[in-house]
Structure formats: C-alpha cells, structure tokens
Amino acid sequence: MKRILLIEDDTALRENTAELLELSDYEVITAPNGKIGIDLAREQHPDIVVCDIMMPEIDGYGVLQQLSSDAATQHIPFIFLSAKTEHKEVRKGMDLGADDYLTKPFEEVDLMSAIESRLAKAEIMTRLGRNQTPLSVDAEAQMRTLNELKNFFDDHGDVHTYKKGSPIYNEGEHSNKIFLILEGVVKCHKMDEDGKELITSLHPADDFLGFTSFLDNLPYQESASAVEDAELAGISKESMKGILEKNHNVSLELMELLTDNISEIKEQLLQMAYSSVRKKTAQTLLQFAEVLNKNPEEPIRISRSDLASVAGIATESLIRTLSGFKKEGLIDIEGRNIKILQLRALHGIE
Helix, strand or coil: CCEEEEECCCHHHHHHHHHHHHHCCCEEEEECCHHHHHHHHHHHCCCEEEEECCCCCCCHHHHHHHHHCCCCCCCCCEEEEECCCCHHHHHHHHHCCCCEEEECCCCHHHHHHHHHHHHHHHHHHHHCCCCCCCCCCCHHHCCCCHHHHHHHHHHHCEEEEECCCCEEECCCCECCEEEEEEECCEEEEEECCCCCEEEEEEECCCCEECCCCCCCCCECCCEEEECCCEEEEEEEHHHHHHHHHHCHHHHHHHHHHHHHHHHHHHHHHHHHHHCCHHHHHHHHHHHHHHHCCCCCCCCEECCHHHHHHHHCCCHHHHHHHHHHHHHCCCEEEECCEEEECCHHHHHCCC
16 A cells, blocks of 8 residues: 655645545555654655645745655655645746645645656656666766657656646747647647638647757747646757757657658548548547547547547538437437447448
C-alpha cells in the first residue's frame, strides 16, 4: 500500500482529503503545518507528499526546499495544493522542484490522477535504476533514443496546462517552441476560405507538436487547441535543433516518426476524398476512440462539429448518419456522449 503524506492546515479539508485517499486504498499520514510535515517525511518516508502552500510555521515552499536538500527525502514526488492561481506562483513551485500543482477547490479525479501519474513515474524511474534528480548539464549530448528525448522534455521543458477548448498556439504566430503532450488530447486545425474549421490532425499524450522549419523562421502553419484538459512541455526550437545536431540516432528516430505521421495524414485525406459519408463517420468515431484512449464500452464525449471537421463532411450529414447508426444498433447516443456498441461492424462499413 502506497503511503501519502498530506500537509494541510485547514482541518476540514485535511480530514476530507485524507478520507478520500484512504477510500482509494492509500495509507495517509497527515500534518497540520509545514514543520510537523517535514518531521513526518523524515520519519515515515512516504511515497509521495501532497502539501498546501500558505501554512503557519513553515509554508509549502519551505517544506519543499528542506525535503529537496535532504538526500533521504529528495527523491519523493511532491504535489502542491493551493488557492494561488497566478502564473508566477505556479512557476515558483515548479522551479523549486515540485512535480505537480493543483489549485483549490480541486476535483477528486484531478487529485487522484496527479497522485497516480507521479507514483507511476517514480516507480518506473526506480525500476530503471534512475533517481529523480536533474539531468547533468550535458544531458543534451547523452540522448540515444526518442524516449530519452521525451524524458528531456518532461524534466526540462516549460510545462503549461490548458483547459478544454483553450488555444495552445494560433496559425501565423512565431513558431518559437516544440511541444510534447504530457496529458490530454490536442487538435490541429485551419480555417478554409469559407471560414469553416477543418481539423487536420489529432494528437494524444506522448505526441510531439509544433514542428516547422528549423532553418527558416516560419510561423505556425495551423492552430492547435486542447480537445480536453491538457498539459504540455515545451522547449525552444533552438534547443531542439542543438539536441538533434548532437544526437544522430534521435534525429533518425524523429524523422521516422514524422514520416509515419505524413503517411497517416495521406490516408486520412484519401478517406475524406473518396469514402462514403457512412464510412467517413465510422472511421472518425474509431479514430477519436483510439486517440482519446477509450475502451469500446466507454462513451466518447466530443462535439459534433469536431467529428464533422475530421470526417470532412457537413455537420448536418454527420448528425443524420449518427442517427442511422443508432437505429442500426451500432452506437448509443446520450446527449453529447457516443458509445460504440458494435466495434467490428463499424470497422466493416464501406
């Protein structure tokens, strides 16, 4: 059973959060202030620390600094809880070495997701025999694989969160950064001459985003927005260029990845040009289910306009086709939720 140290001076919030975590099969240790929290961390060696910022005795920043400077506790994942939402406060916490930052009031699912993902990362790092201290100054010259490049983004990139529907960058803006999607799904899109939005691609977590020319200062050729709440890590194009120049194997793997992406886009364009409306709709549903990482029995919550944009058909035509699929028992529809009932049948639609 994983052990969580919860440091929070608000008694009601501390008790309610502790109960929530215990119901999720975690062992919970609580502390009402930073000073007691530091002592408990050193005594109990928790698997993760969840800590408020504004507290008596020692605030959350002080707790993180002391634990980070102690060899026995510096490896413990650390999540801030705070009502502070200003960007500078978020960055201060992350710059001190926090792994995540949740603002109050937080949703239960957001807290559990943050804890689970940080514990999973810590376990993976342990299995690989690596601690979580920063990479060396020469880390850019030590990469051998695309996965190590992604780790570099995660460890050293400028991390930002985006709410569902928020723009990440807009067509025509200076392309200063390359992004790695840490969580969530992102769509790339353009406006046609009639002002209609066309979705050009969908990107799940672990995809790169924002590639333009490394030689010319070209602007972004399309816009990117969050389909669901997302977290991205970005590094400058200059840094990325330097990494690729020093690591030829990484460059080759990235070229292969981008080539595969081009092939997928070509296939999608052929589907949009020559497939029937029924097949376009079915394939788009399957594509969203895959990108959103949904099991067939889980509903897909996506706007009809987004579905139509990817399929390359009018929204009205898509809605009529979805109604037909529902009557045939291929899918079920409840509001904006679509549940796939006959996966094999959707694959077979021509």
